[in-house]
Every structure is written in structure tokens, then in C-alpha cells.
Amino acid sequence: MxxxxxxxxxxxxxxxxxxxxxxxxxxxxxxxxxxxxxxxxxxxxxxxxxxxxxxxxxxxxxxxxxxxxxxxxxxxxxxxxxxxxxxxxxxxxxxxxxxxxxxxxxxxxxxxxxxxxxxxxxxxxxxxxxxxxxxxxxxxxxxxxxxxxxxxxxxxxxxxxxxxxxxxxxxxxxxxxxxxxxxxxxLPFKLQLIVVLIVLGLVYLGLIFIPSNLLIIAVTIVGCSLGMVIKHAFF
Incomplete structure (x- = not known):
């Protein structure tokens, strides 16, 4: 690219x-x-x-x-x-x-x-x-x-x-x-990796509690919010 x-x-x-x-x-x-x-x-x-x-x-x-x-x-x-x-x-x-x-x-x-x-x-x-x-x-x-x-x-x-x-x-x-x-x-590579791992965890848990057709939207919103919090708090 x-x-x-x-x-x-x-x-x-x-x-x-x-x-x-x-x-x-x-x-x-x-x-x-x-x-x-x-x-x-x-x-x-x-x-x-x-x-x-x-x-x-x-x-x-x-x-x-x-x-x-x-x-x-x-x-x-x-x-x-x-x-x-x-x-x-x-x-x-x-x-x-x-x-x-x-x-x-x-x-x-x-x-x-x-x-x-x-x-x-x-x-x-x-x-x-x-x-x-x-x-x-x-x-x-x-x-x-x-x-x-x-x-x-x-x-x-x-x-x-x-x-x-x-x-x-x-x-x-x-x-x-x-x-x-x-x-x-x-964005620091470490921060990106942390967010990826968080999203993976959210998807795993979300599959248990959230309908699959709403999972991507819910995980996107929650994952982005947590990523912003982590970025401003630690990076």
C-alpha cells in the first residue's frame, strides 16, 4: 500500500x-x-x-x-x-x-x-x-x-x-x-493490541448475552468507548 x-x-x-x-x-x-x-x-x-x-x-x-x-x-x-x-x-x-x-x-x-x-x-x-x-x-x-x-x-x-x-x-x-x-x-501499537484483545473478549461474552444481529454494533460502541478511555488514561 x-x-x-x-x-x-x-x-x-x-x-x-x-x-x-x-x-x-x-x-x-x-x-x-x-x-x-x-x-x-x-x-x-x-x-x-x-x-x-x-x-x-x-x-x-x-x-x-x-x-x-x-x-x-x-x-x-x-x-x-x-x-x-x-x-x-x-x-x-x-x-x-x-x-x-x-x-x-x-x-x-x-x-x-x-x-x-x-x-x-x-x-x-x-x-x-x-x-x-x-x-x-x-x-x-x-x-x-x-x-x-x-x-x-x-x-x-x-x-x-x-x-x-x-x-x-x-x-x-x-x-x-x-x-x-x-x-x-x-496510535501506539501496544494500545491497538490492547483494544483488539478487549474486542475479542467482548465478542466472546456478547455471543452469550446479545443477539448475533446486534452484536457487531454493541461491541463497536463499547470497544471504541473503552479504547478512548484507555488512550486518555494511560497513553
Whole structure:
């Protein structure tokens, strides 16, 4: 990763997301095909919803015969964390037009958010439309194409867990987190490591007491608050 914010740099920087999306996109296509969706429906879900974990939930709820209102509400709750992420990215794009901000926000994902937060460590806290939109579009196209390919392969692969495809997204996030921690020169590495460990603990405890569709939002708010307290008290 470098300090350039052009289209070619956006394509290069999106490679960690691309490789992660290939694995998890294939897995989604296979799972969706096994749940009874045809290739066209799998493509439409990825094109319109474009929401990773929410798409797995959507498919499982459709297969279980849940009401459409319940499916829509579940997808909204799972993706509500994007409100927080969009609010974080927006100040870096205030020089761009409203239309460009809407386009970027529509394709923003956990992965492109993490990528952008890592990028600002190299660009003196600057982002632009060209770089982020390129990274978003590359990731989006990869996800859609991988989902379609997974659906086409779904008739031949009945158990994606055997191929380890379900770990692709986890591996990608570990890589993005590592880049973020070593690239951020403003926060001490020790502080970042403490916050990561706190978040891991909160997730472990939260899985016991909090519904999974609200866990990410709750842990984000509590983890950020504790991180600020620790920073001002000890660093």
C-alpha cells in the first residue's frame, strides 16, 4: 500500500478484498444453490443486496419459509453497522459531491471500510472518490462473479466446509487488521493490541448475552468507548 489515490492504486489495494471475496463468494453461491436458488436468483441477490453475511441469512430464511417482512428486517439489522462505518468515512470525502458520496456509500462494505481506514495512514488522512470507488467496484464485481461461479459449481460441491472456503473471509480480515495496526503511526501499537484483545473478549461474552444481529454494533460502541478511555488514561 502506498500514498497514491488514483484508479490503478485502488485496483492494487483492493487485491486483499478480491482474494477474500473469491473464496466466500464461491461459498455463498454453493450454499444458495443447495438451498434451492437458481443461478439467476443467486446473481440477483448478490447484485442487489451485496451484503456478505446478510446474504447467507437471507438464503437460510428463504429456505426455511420465513415471511418476507422478517427477512427484510433481519437483513437491515445485520447491515445496520454500515451506518456507523459510513459516518466514519464521510468526513474524508466531504470535498466530493453528494452523488459521489451516495455511490461510495452504496458499495461500502466491511472490507472496503477497513481498507480505507488503513489507506488514510499512508495519505495524511486523505481519501478521494477515484480511489475508493475503484476499490469498491473491483470488490463488487469480484463478489458477484464469484457468487455466480459458486452457483454454477453448486451442483457438484455439496459441502463447501470441506474446502475451507468458510475461512477465506476470516483470513482476509486478519490481513486487513494487520495492515491497519502496522500502518497507523498515530496510535501506539501496544494500545491497538490492547483494544483488539478487549474486542475479542467482548465478542466472546456478547455471543452469550446479545443477539448475533446486534452484536457487531454493541461491541463497536463499547470497544471504541473503552479504547478512548484507555488512550486518555494511560497513553
Amino acid at each position: 502506498d500514498d497514491k489515490l488514483d484508479v490503478s492504486s485502488g485496483m492494487r489495494d483492493a487485491l486483499p478484498t478480491v482474494f477474500g471475496y473469491i473464496g466466500i463468494g464461491l461459498a455463498f453461491g454453493i450454499v444458495a444453490k443447495a438451498a434451492g436458488l437458481n443461478v439467476l436468483l443467486v446473481a440477483l441477490v448478490s447484485i442487489i443486496t451485496y451484503a456478505g453475511s446478510a446474504q447467507f441469512i437471507l438464503v437460510s430464511m428463504l429456505a426455511s419459509g420465513n415471511a418476507m417482512l422478517g427477512i427484510v428486517l433481519a437483513v437491515f439489522l445485520v447491515n445496520s453497522r454500515m451506518i456507523l462505518m459510513s459516518m466514519t468515512v464521510a468526513p474524508f470525502l466531504k470535498q466530493e459531491s453528494m452523488l459521489k458520496n451516495i455511490l461510495v456509500g452504496s458499495l461500502l462494505t466491511d472490507e472496503s471500510f477497513a481498507l480505507s481506514m488503513s489507506k488514510v495512514n499512508y495519505t495524511n488522512k486523505i481519501l478521494n472518490f477515484s480511489w475508493l470507488n475503484t476499490a469498491n467496484i473491483v470488490s463488487y464485481c469480484t463478489w458477484v462473479l464469484s457468487s455466480i461461479l459458486g452457483a454454477l459449481l453448486g451442483g457438484f460441491i455439496t459441502n463447501p466446509d470441506k474446502l475451507g472456503l468458510n475461512f477465506a473471509l476470516v483470513a482476509m480480515f486478519i490481513g486487513l487488521l494487520y495492515l491497519q495496526m502496522i500502518g497507523d503511526k498515530e
